[in-house]
Amino acid sequence: MKAFIFFLLLGIQGAAAVTHSLKYFLTGSSQVPNFPEFVVVGMVDDVQIDYYDSNTEKAEPKQDWIARNTDQQYWERETANCWGSQQAFKANIDTAKQRFNQTGGVHLYQWMYGCEWDDETNEVKGFEQDGYDGKDFLSFDMKTETFITPVPQAIVTKHKLESNRGFIAQKVNYLTQICPDWLKKYVSYGRSSLMRKVLPSVSLLQKTSSSQFHCHATGFYPNRAEMFWRKDGEEHHEGVVKGEILPNNDGTFQMSVDLDLSSVTPEDWDKYDCVFQLSGVNEDIVTRLNKVTKKEFPVGVVVGVIAGLLLLAVIAGVYMWQKKYKGFKPTNTSDTSST
Template structure:
């Protein structure tokens, strides 16, 4: 059977896969911790791998605005990451049963798809990873909805769904066959469109409403200025904010800077909040001009900004300036170390001298002089 025939036979399973995949997505919304009062989004990542030891061959995770919320794998492990998910599953245990069932059903389908891809790429046994990501976005002000889905294989993009036509875009030559087969299935395209643009957002809205008192909160961060050494860039760190949709910039005379700055990624904290930082290179700035700079944090949905002036007294550092006493102590330590090393060498020399026998006289004259030194 050719690869094309395998893909054709797999068509019904893939249609079922997409339906289950999106239901799984919606089930994973139970783990959601919606992170913006304006734009809400959810992503589901499904990963199937071969040849990798000590990890499950099949893993499903759900994220809301880059925050990991729920997890299941082929080892029948379920791991909710947020309190709201735990409380929901406690109140509605039938969702937990259904979620585990869907997770188990997806695993063999993805294994089959991975096998077909290895054949298309003419690959032998080894390490290979297939990933699929799908989800939706919902703007709660404009009510605009956008669905998305894409696949990747061995670390490279494979196919991407066009959200306007709901046809697939082949991102690699080997994906053209799968694209043509999937695009030819009209029912599948309509199913994707319905699930991504209607069912997914409706469920998302429902869960936002379920956990409104917790999910729609806003937490402002603490902002600090950090510097490793006097010649290092000054880092502006904001930590403890929620949701993650925020901006952190350096300004000069009220104008945002785009040069001499380095923006870090938004990272999750262990308590569900976020942190981010932005560095400012001051190598070409005179101390007199420091007061012209400030760091500005803005949380979307909050009108007031947090502004931190660039002042030396506000900078925290673990660098300690060396003093004369430090220099003297350091010098004394070096001298003491040299003395100890020298003493140890002298002791070793004396021991070797005591063990070694005296050398024999070279001739009878030397022997006579040693026996009669005064003659």
Template sequence: MNLFVLFVVAVQIHRVTPLIHSLIYFTVVSYQIPNFPEYLTVGYIDGVPISHYDSKSRKAKAKQDWMNKITADDPHYWEKVTQDSSDNQHSFKVNFEMDQERLNQTGGLHMFQVMSGCEWDDETDEVDGFQYIRYNGEDFIAFELETMRWIAVHPQSLFTKHRMDQWDMFNQYRKHYYTEECPSWLKKFVNNGRDFLMRTEIPKVSLLQKTPSSPVTCHATGFYPDKAELFWRKDGEQLHEDVEVGETLRNHDGTFQTTADLKMPATADVEGRYECVFRLSGVKDDIVTKLEISGILSNARIREEEEKREMMVSIAVPLAVLAPVVVVVLVKLYKSRQAKYTPASVDADCEPASKSPSEPVSEPASNSPASPFPSAT
């Protein structure tokens, strides 16, 4: 594992501890790379982008709204950052060109990558600083804070090491920056962005599967901070085999997502025995999702549901067309029955049969054929 990757892993391990905060600046100096600025620097607080400057825009700007709170105490803060970035751009360019000539690499595509910053433990108040430089994707040189000396990581960086070790005043300032100035800014930024940086957001957890024979993926998205665990349990015991945990990735809204694959198909005999567990730092209760086939979102199940919907539509459409026809038939049948059972009309020229004036005209019986339905009385 190279030095740069080792440092990134170390920072991630530190960030699992909720009391350690970091302020890191990533700077890229490039040569003849199409559609890419010659100079770019981006600042991060606890992995959250906070500032941006590049040689095309030539203006430093905030990446988070709460970063502009700093102007309440220092109205010209962003103008100063712009000027400092412009000065650093010129300095990096000069040193870059010197190293290219010394290494006989003046032609082609080349890139310097610089990562520098500090960490602060808000419980013990301990601070630490660092600077690592890579050249064309390889570790090149690093600054050691305790000795104020440069470490030649690459054989071709020995000349650069000796040259930079002689800059006593520069190295003294660098130590002061990493132990005093950088932590001071870090504390201010953390205080201004506390509501954002120290917030807690619970994720949505889903079980996913491509095909019935594919691994079951437990997917958690929308959580913050990234100090979280996602794992599988069987019969209450955490699984370490047949499980593959994915990377923690940042969403566009600043929250995070991650996955944990259970490398076995979901069958009826495993239902209820397996469960996916999401654990977020600072949150008491875990989110537990039991493995149930009916709860898995899969392409096959989605297609099956779509086929069922299409079948229901195929049945419903003919019924909708047939319904008016049935109504018409029923109406005609009803009218024909009415016509069949309606009493004959009386000729106007004929007199009805004589009845005794004292004899009342009788009403039809309750279930008279004149009515198609039984009487309610």
């Protein structure tokens, strides 16, 4: 596999250069019911391109444009790489449990890695991070070529990896050269799909007459989008809660932004509107609030939001780490065991 979850927030007005991403998420688990012990997910621009798990022990494409541009040897290589990582992750979990003085119970060891490429400046950035039981364990600093850890249990791993300068050189070469080269190939394979623009449907919803207003946009692509409330034409922040951009099952995205108007009379509701902006599209979708806004919150919307969260969690097998990292999978070097 060659790379994977990060969300860009661009200055949306007008055409903009696109930063593409290739990310891989590897998740090893222990005693998680009805979930494979090892899962690998690869993503380009937050679109899943391939998948492997320990139940099937077979890497497979998840996009037609990936399948059309790869052959059997490619997937045999990917399967072999993933199978090797699967064995390493078993050892990693056992070692991590010893470091944290744990015995049984549910545990997850995760590895995210990949790269970004700006198609206008040609600038590339690599990233890699490990997590254990939903918390940061180890991350690679590209500038210093060293590992950073917030927990003492990872100090041994840090010293072990940093002492192998050949391993570090391989890692840097992958993240700055090999990964971007593959990313550019994948983008060329799926350009018509990855570069498409799909506008959403936008709804204004309210659970009860006294609850906050929920502006919900769904079905848009790509996920480089922004949504906010305005009052009298000016961006409004008081009483506003913005949600995350979440995936839909069909490859599109959804998001929402809530507004509390409990202290505002219905006669003044028409001062507020919800604005959705999609990167590369100059025209905003503006939905004005007024006192006859339909006050209902369809079950389908709730289910859609929950399904989006479950899709992200189940496919990638990951916890939500700090937003600044946004992504992950192990580089294919001679040393795949990190703990």
